[in-house]
Amino acid sequence: MAGIIEEGRARIYFAEPAKISKSMGVFYNPAMKQNRDLTVLLLDSAGKASKPKMQIADPLAGTGIRSIRLLLELGKSKIRSISINDNSKAAAAAIRRKLKINKIRIGSGKGGGKIRISAKDANIFLLESTGFDYIDIDPFGSPARFLDAAAQRIARGGILAVTATDTAALAGSSPSACMRKYWAKPLRNMFMHETGLRILIRRVQLAGMQYEKALIPIFSYKGQYYLRAFFRCEKGRIKSAQIYKSHGFIIYCPKCLQSEAALELISKTCNSCGIRADYAGPLWLGKLADASIVAAMLGKSPEEHRQLLSAIRKESAIGRQWFYNVNSVCRKYGIRSPPPINELLKSLRNSRFIAARTHFDWAAVRTDASISEIVRTIKKGYRVGKAGSLPTSLGR
Numbered sequence: 001m002a003g004i005i006e007e008g009r010a011r012i013y014f015a016e017p018a019k020i021s022k023s024m025g026v027f028y029n030p031a032m033k034q035n036r037d038l039t040v041l042l043l044d045s046a047g048k049a050s051k052p053k054m055q056i057a058d059p060l061a062g063t064g065i066r067s068i069r070l071l072l073e074l075g076k077s078k079i080r081s082i083s084i085n086d087n088s089k090a091a092a093a094a095i096r097r098k099l100k101i102n103k104i105r106i107g108s109g110k111g112g113g114k115i116r117i118s119a120k121d122a123n124i125f126l127l128e129s130t131g132f133d134y135i136d137i138d139p140f141g142s143p144a145r146f147l148d149a150a151a152q153r154i155a156r157g158g159i160l161a162v163t164a165t166d167t168a169a170l171a172g173s174s175p176s177a178c179m180r181k182y183w184a185k186p187l188r189n190m191f192m193h194e195t196g197l198r199i200l201i202r203r204v205q206l207a208g209m210q211y212e213k214a215l216i217p218i219f220s221y222k223g224q225y226y227l228r229a230f231f232r233c234e235k236g237r238i239k240s241a242q243i244y245k246s247h248g249f250i251i252y253c254p255k256c257l258q259s260e261a262a263l264e265l266i267s268k269t270c271n272s273c274g275i276r277a278d279y280a281g282p283l284w285l286g287k288l289a290d291a292s293i294v295a296a297m298l299g300k301s302p303e304e305h306r307q308l309l310s311a312i313r314k315e316s317a318i319g320r321q322w323f324y325n326v327n328s329v330c331r332k333y334g335i336r337s338p339p340p341i342n343e344l345l346k347s348l349r350n351s352r353f354i355a356a357r358t359h360f361d362w363a364a365v366r367t368d369a370s371i372s373e374i375v376r377t378i379k380k381g382y383r384v385g386k387a388g389s390l391p392t393s394l395g396r
Contacts, residue, residue: 007033008040009072012065012098028063034223035138036066037305038297039161040073042219042230043134045296051157053080054133059122059146061086064095066136068102071115083116083132085125092119123149133158142166143200144181147207151215154208156235160215162204165226170196172280187252187280190325191259194360195250197227198283198321204231205243205284214239218290219297221312222360229288249281250322257332258371259322261285272372289316314356315366323358323366324374333375341365347377 004011005028012028043054056079058067067084086092095117099106106115118125126135126149135150135158137143143162154160164170169177172188172195179185183206184199186192201217208215213233220229248263253270260271263285270277294313301309315323330338339347341357341364348355348367355367367374 005030007065008037008069010065010068011101012063012068028065031225032138032223034305035163035226035228036069037302038219038221038228039066039136040069041297041301041305042293043070043074043078043159045300046159046218046293051133051155052077054078054158055080055131055155056082056134056136057126057129057132057153058082058084058136059125059150060137060139061095062091064091064098066138067095068098068104071104072102079114080133081114081116083118083125083129085118085120085122087119087121089119092117122146126150126153129153131155131158134161135159136161138163140165142169142181144203147204151204151207151211151213154213154215154233156213156233158233159218160204160208160231160233161228162200162231163226163228164196164200167193167196167225167227170199170227172196184282185280187250187278189252189254189278190257190328190364191322191360193222193227194288194322194358195280195283197222197229197288198285199280200227201229201231201284201288202247202282204229205247208233209240209243212237212240214243216243217284217286217288218293219312220288221308232290246284246286247282248285249279250283251277251279253277256371257324257329261321272370285321287316289313291316308359311357311359315358318354318356318366318368320366320368323360323364324371325361325364326378327363329371329374330378333378335375335378339378344378347380348374351377 061067061084064084067082084095131153133155135154137146137150143164150160168174171192172186175186182199182203187195197220205215213235215231215233218230218232248261249265250259251262252259255275256273258270258272268277268279289312291313298309298313326338345355348369353367353369355365358364358366
């Protein structure tokens with residue numbers, strides 16, 4: 001199937017692939033529309049987190065639709081220049097044609113004008129540049145091999161965006177791949193995608209730290225098939241050293257489901273039931289989003305993204321790094337009828353805990369309550385069957 005499609009304000013010709021794979025050439029992936037929608041929304045809403053007129057780099061442009069949308073939807077007031085690159089000469093030529101279809105003129109001024117198109121390896125493209133205010137690293141698979149060059153060329157005060165589609169590695173299905181590419185141990189459990197996102201964030205930050213750049217997450221989330229994070233770049237040895245202080249581990253007990261954050265991996269014993277616990281990390285323990293930026297995005301968002309952004313805004317106010325899937329908790333403790341999520345949230349708040357839903361899992365709650373307190377809250381109105389048992393610390 002092929003034809004002209006519209007995404008945002010952009011129009012491009014595409015041939016729909018039978019099956020998306022790494023061996024394919026350039027193709028349009030409709031599943032990544034959300035990724036591009038939120039990119040435009042963030043850059044339009046970032047305010048002080050970005051420069052008023054940005055020099056933008058799209059090193060892995062593919063079809064070029066991301067750059068075309070930025071040009072059409074951000075407007076002249078936001079973009080000083082945009083450099084569109086793909087390793088394929090055919091792709092670069094096709095991007096030129098798509099710019100024509102969208103009535104976007106490539107300038108011929110000094111240095112190539114506002115829009116520059118090239119066909120180079122992404123790392124060479126970045127390293128041959130003088131730097132950018134916004135760089136978007138959006139490869140098929142792991143972004144690891146592009147992070148060093150991107151970290152070198154992101155400007156002070158600029159924004160670096162990174163996508164990872166190798167979720168099997170980051171979420172724990174392929175732990176050896178995660179160790180090789182991201183230098184951390186993943187954990188396959190109820191909050192595995194948040195763990196993966198935090199591992200990705202740390203890996204990006206390590207690339208920046210060697211150049212005395214603190215890459216601070218301002219918006220990050222889990223998409224349908226990918227993990228995505230945006231970072232504001234702050235320069236300085238002290239600031240980059242502070243980033244390292246927020247790297248640590250998650251200690252997780254598969255028996256009672258208790259999870260704890262730890263800056264050092266000293267003990268792997270569960271504090272609740274005393275058995276040997278599992279762990280993930282090193283990873284980022286800080287905030288995943290800047291609440292003010294998310295609020296600004298929400299104010300400009302179309303209806304299709306409001307649920308996601310609203311959930312991210314609410315959960316970003318909770319200090320706890322991980323969440324609990326209510327169905328998993330009930331199965332573990334023999335609670336036969338899981339409570340409605342909204343009722344559980346209300347009960348936790350009435351008990352003076354902070355609680356919200358999480359976009360990582362709509363059947364889960366993010367709260368500062370411990371597993372013991374969550375189970376007690378559920379038990380107030382629900383029976384406990386014979387399938388599970390409570391640790392002695394929970395009482396009966």
